Amino acid sequence: MPEVAIDAVVFDVLGTLVDEPAGIRAGIRELAPSLDDPRIEQLLALWQQHIDREQRRILDGARPFLPSDGLDLEAARLVAEAVGIDDPAAVTALASSGRRLAPWPDTVAGLARLAGRFPLIGLSNASRTALLGINAHAGLRWHQALSAEDVRTYKPDPAVYQLAVTVSGRPPERLLMVAAHAWDLRAAQHLGLRTAYVARPVGDPPTPSDRFDLYADHLADLADQAEQLVNA
Incomplete structure (x- = not known):
């Protein structure tokens, strides 16, 4: 000691x-219930990679500060686009999965x-x-x-x-x-x-x-x- x-x-x-990953997985499943587990993991990785990259860019001064809500919304849009969903309400619901x-x-x-x-x-x-x-x-x-x-x-x-x-x-x-x-x-x-x-x-x-x-x-x-x- x-x-x-x-x-x-x-x-x-x-x-x-x-x-955190389990919460986002749940949000992705709600967005597109027909997705299988491997596809959900790919989309989770897409979300996580976006958050990590954009936080690094903010730290490096490459983009202005944006609170985590904004980064989550960006990540949710990327995931929704990847599965062909363009419903704004569904994207907003997915973005909020980072709080549940x-x-x-x-x-x-x-x-x-x-x-x-x-x-x-x-x-x-x-x-x-x-x-x-x-x-x-x-x-x-x-x-x-x-x-x-x-x-x-x-x-x-x-x-x-x-x-x-x-x-x-x-x-x-x-x-x-x-x-x-x-x-x-x-x-x-x-x-x-x-x-x-x-x-x-x-x-x-x-x-x-x-x-x-x-x-x-x-x-x-x-x-x-x-x-x-x-x-x-």
Whole structure:
């Protein structure tokens, strides 16, 4: 166990606490019920590739900032076009599937347990409006939920992590960033936050060269480890 004390826990949301791919798959099935599973996976990949590419372009300054709602709508249009659907209402419904995301089985109980010991801060690339919908649909418990929209950029831009530092009023080394994405944790480390990797089926696993403070198989495991750091 590393010698580290924490005052608040900062959570990534998409993929870490909710199953984002499953929500989008469900939206694609609603759009075109006759599609088979391999085709749905192709369309899911099309959606994900668009989001990843356009967020990178925004980070690189190649296009103006657009909140996640706008990027989701662009992705939904691409998917709908790929299956020959041009109904605007159907496209809008598909775009909103990014807000109807189920929590992982351990998420709600794990957050409730941690919230009894630490202030919890959600930190997401989802827009403010999308984050509100995700939190409500999945039943996520926060003391504060922060969107990258507040700084008009996306993780892994340091400005997003600085949001959590500023809101907490604590030095970065007293915050524990939790994510299922190693890239997210590396960026948080660069700003001085402590880091905890939690394993998820859809995450970005650590490489052998990564050195995070905590490694957890699930949120109960994370809570067991984090509680030992109280008042350390």
